[in-house]
Amino acid sequence: MDTVELARLQFALTAGAHFLFVALTLGLATLVAVIQTRATFGGNPVHQGMTRFWGQLYIINYAMGIVTGLVMEFQLGLSWSGLTEFAGNAFGSALALETMVAFFVEATFLGLWIFGWNKLNRWAHLALIWVVTLTAYASAFWIMVSNGFLQNPVGYRLDGGVLHLADFGAMVANPAALVAFAHILSGAMVVGGFFMAGVSAYHLSKRTSEQDFFRKSLRLGLGVAAPALMVTATFGGMGFGTMQVTKLAAWSGDLAAAQAEMVARHGPGDWLPPVGWVQAGGTWMMGLFALMLFVAAPSTLLMLFRPVVRGLRVWHWLLVAMIPVPFATMLAGWIFREMGRQPWAVYGLLTTSEAMSPVSAGQMRFSVIAFTSVFAVLVLINYWLLARAAKAGPAAVALGDRPIDAPQPVLTF
Amino acid sequence: MEIFVLAFFALGYLVLAGADIGVGMVLPYLGRTPGERRETIAAIAPFFLGNEVWLVVTAGVLAGLFPALEAELLHENYPLVVVLLLAWVIRDMGLWLRGRVPGRGWQAVWDGAIVAGSWGLALCWGALLSVVALGIQGPLLALPALALAALFGTHGLAFAALRLRGVLRERAAVLSGGAGELRTFALTAVALAAVGVLAGVRLEPVAGTSGALLVPVTLVMIPLLVAAQAWVWWTFRHRVTGPSYL
Numbered sequence: 001m002d003t004v005e006l007a008r009l010q011f012a013l014t015a016g017a018h019f020l021f022v023a024l025t026l027g028l029a030t031l032v033a034v035i036q037t038r039a040t041f042g043g044n045p046v047h048q049g050m051t052r053f054w055g056q057l058y059i060i061n062y063a064m065g066i067v068t069g070l071v072m073e074f075q076l077g078l079s080w081s082g083l084t085e086f087a088g089n090a091f092g093s094a095l096a097l098e099t100m101v102a103f104f105v106e107a108t109f110l111g112l113w114i115f116g117w118n119k120l121n122r123w124a125h126l127a128l129i130w131v132v133t134l135t136a137y138a139s140a141f142w143i144m145v146s147n148g149f150l151q152n153p154v155g156y157r158l159d160g161g162v163l164h165l166a167d168f169g170a171m172v173a174n175p176a177a178l179v180a181f182a183h184i185l186s187g188a189m190v191v192g193g194f195f196m197a198g199v200s201a202y203h204l205s206k207r208t209s210e211q212d213f214f215r216k217s218l219r220l221g222l223g224v225a226a227p228a229l230m231v232t233a234t235f236g237g238m239g240f241g242t243m244q245v246t247k248l249a250a251w252s253g254d255l256a257a258a259q260a261e262m263v264a265r266h267g268p269g270d271w272l273p274p275v276g277w278v279q280a281g282g283t284w285m286m287g288l289f290a291l292m293l294f295v296a297a298p299s300t301l302l303m304l305f306r307p308v309v310r311g312l313r314v315w316h317w318l319l320v321a322m323i324p325v326p327f328a329t330m331l332a333g334w335i336f337r338e339m340g341r342q343p344w345a346v347y348g349l350l351t352t353s354e355a356m357s358p359v360s361a362g363q364m365r366f367s368v369i370a371f372t373s374v375f376a377v378l379v380l381i382n383y384w385l386l387a388r389a390a391k392a393g394p395a396a397v398a399l400g401d402r403p404i405d406a407p408q409p410v411l412t413f
Numbered sequence: 414m415e416i417f418v419l420a421f422f423a424l425g426y427l428v429l430a431g432a433d434i435g436v437g438m439v440l441p442y443l444g445r446t447p448g449e450r451r452e453t454i455a456a457i458a459p460f461f462l463g464n465e466v467w468l469v470v471t472a473g474v475l476a477g478l479f480p481a482l483e484a485e486l487l488h489e490n491y492p493l494v495v496v497l498l499l500a501w502v503i504r505d506m507g508l509w510l511r512g513r514v515p516g517r518g519w520q521a522v523w524d525g526a527i528v529a530g531s532w533g534l535a536l537c538w539g540a541l542l543s544v545v546a547l548g549i550q551g552p553l554l555a556l557p558a559l560a561l562a563a564l565f566g567t568h569g570l571a572f573a574a575l576r577l578r579g580v581l582r583e584r585a586a587v588l589s590g591g592a593g594e595l596r597t598f599a600l601t602a603v604a605l606a607a608v609g610v611l612a613g614v615r616l617e618p619v620a621g622t623s624g625a626l627l628v629p630v631t632l633v634m635i636p637l638l639v640a641a642q643a644w645v646w647w648t649f650r651h652r653v654t655g656p657s658y659l
Contacts (some may be wrong), residue, residue, distance in 0.1 A: 006647045034437065041606050058449075060509075063505065063509035063510075066462075066505065067501070067502040067505050067506060070465075070469065070498065070501060070502070071498050072503065073469065073472050073473070073476075074472060074487060074494060074498055076476065076483075077472075077475070077476070077483040077486065077487030077488065078485055078488055078494055078495070079488070079489060081483075081484030081487065081488045082484075084476065084480045084481075084483055084484040085480060085481055085484045086479020088476055088477070088481070088483065088484070088621060089480055089621040089623055090623075092476040092477040092478075092480050092621070093477045093623045093626055093627055094477075095476040095477060096473040096474055096477025096478065096623075097474055097477070097478055097627070097630065098467050098473065099466075099470040099472070099473025099474075100470055100473060100474075100630070100634050100638070101630070101634060103466060103468045103469055103470075104469070104638050105641055106636075107462050107463060107465075107466040107469075108462070108463040108466060108638075108640065108641045108642055108645060110462060111459055111460070111462040111463045111645060112463075112644065112645050113463075114459075114460070114658055115459035115649070115658060116459070116648055117415075117460055117658075119648065120648065124534055153591055164622045164623075165622070165623050165626060168626055186652070191508075211555065220466045246438065247507075252474050261653070273572065292439075293440060294484055312510075324634055345545065357484070357488035357491075358488065359488055363491045363492060363495075366492065366495070366622075367491070367495045370495060370499055371495070371498075371499070374502060374503070378502070378506055381506075381510070383516070388514070389513070398658060399512075399514065399658060
């Protein structure tokens with residue numbers, strides 16, 4: 001592999017790992033915020049327990065999202081300095097706004113939410129999770145504005161060989177950003193909903209004692225996932241209207257016209273994305289969507305019958321088996337979107353090889369190996385931990401189990 | 414104006430996150446039993462997430478306001494920045510994971526990650542700041558890097574002396590002796606900020622063209638961001654009395 005391929009692999013693996021965790025973060029944060037709202041207004045102990053149980057899974061997942069996100073942010077300057085130098089004055093604003101108006105507040109308040117449990121006023125504590133959730137959405141929004149600019153650059157002016165921001169409103173209103181943001185946000189609700197339903201189904205199939213707890217959770221999970229699937233598909237369909245001609249050509253297999261158009265505009269060269277990747281990404285995304293729909297639609301009916309929710313084990317196992325499916329769909333969707341942008345870093349303006357930093361092959365190999373091995377280990381440990389905490393159930397939750405500064409209570413049997 | 418925005422977040426990071434990195438460096442010295450160690454970590458637990466976001470914003474400010482500098486600074490110091498990021502990841506995962514599974518072995522592994530990651534962070538920052546401020550390269554870089562790492566460690570001890578009680582507090586005061594705890598912390602904070610200023614002056618950052626949009630937004634946001642952080646500082650203003658979630 002040459003250095004550009006290695007840099008692409010490094011970014012793809014980091015971004016892919018990041019998104020696995022971010023998608024669940026966005027979905028679970030919303031669900032936890034909804035549950036905590038009910039717990040705070042109603043005072044039902046089951047809802048309070050649900051807030052802590054799902055909240056702890058959310059936090060275990062969140063940590064991995066942060067560390068992969070940090071590496072992703074710095075990779076823009078590390079391996080893609082050509083992109084930063086060429087387009088930083090334009091799309092860098094969206095990245096700056098993401099950190100300042102979204103992530104800073106999200107992380108600060110999340111720390112307060114975790115460590116201020118049973119210490120802060122309960123209404124303030126509820127407000128915190130909502131701020132954390134809304135700033136997580138804002139974070140996703142600004143990232144999609146940046147990504148949308150790379151997919152479909154608008155609102156810029158080319159001056160002195162580099163891009164400058166000319167029309168901030170146009171950059172924010174970019175349809176390639178807005179439609180994708182809605183698609184991804186509703187997709188994250190699908191991820192969170194299926195996760196909650198699957199984990200609940202596991203406990204229901206094991207006949208653990210928290211029947212009420214997991215029946216409510218399962219209904220909430222499916223109740224969010226099923227409509228979110230329809231919203232996701234709607235925006236996904238709209239997304240085809242915002243797509244580059246070359247991506248559409250690769251998807252449909254009708255390549256000649258798009259290649260001829262690009263040659264006329266940019267001169268001789270291969271201006272088409274890797275067709276196999278684009279078609280595989282798109283096909284898997286849509287196929288897995290259909291699978292999720294076939295499961296979610298009857299499930300929203302089954303969940304209305306209490307004996308079924310309590311006893312239909314085949315259905316429980318199916319829901320457990322469905323947990324990874326929305327994650328795989330997300331990754332397939334990203335492969336479709338990002339592979340379909342190739343060979344461009346900024347579509348029509350800067351190629352991926354031009355975007356590359358002048359770093360040596362040895363340096364790039366070192367960082368690919370180092371990041372990949374560290375993240376591979378951490379991802380496995382985090383998923384093991386997530387599964388362990390999910391299986392252990394509500395009794396074993398450490399989050400919010402005592403006033404944070406009080407001594408640990410002695411266990412008595 | 415752009416330069417003040419960059420300096421505000423970069424210096425904020427050095428002073429605030431410098432404290433939790435420093436506590437991580439001296440963790441085996443401060444916390445000698447599992448209980449003491451958990452209490453030492455509780456000194457930084459509510460803060461480290463809110464501290465490291467200052468660096469995330471610094472990188473965001475670089476990307477938005479100083480794109481040419483961001484590119485130059487990061488890819489010219491490629492191996493150093495990669496190791497810094499790895500150390501950051503490992504330190505953070507140590508903090509997040511150590512308390513999630515009971516058992517000495519598990520906790521020893523992640524405590525090791527916290528200590529190694531904190532040292533890695535301090536040494537990489539020491540090296541990176543020295544490269545920028547002094548223009549040194551090669552093996553000689555180890556000297557200022559070690560000196561700056563020692564400053565991070567001292568800053569951590571000063572912060573721990575403010576947050577801990579009893580024997581932990583006494584251990585944390587080993588270097589400051591009879592000097593006031595707050596005064597010691599102020600001194601190490603100023604020293605770290607001074608190193609940051611020195612590096613910034615040598616860097617001579619040239620701003621890009623997005624300032625007209627980003628600077629006003631930043632000036633509106635800064636009071637809100639500081640207020641959010643002040644809420645955290647106020648909530649956890651008392652000394653640690655027991656273990657935290659970590």
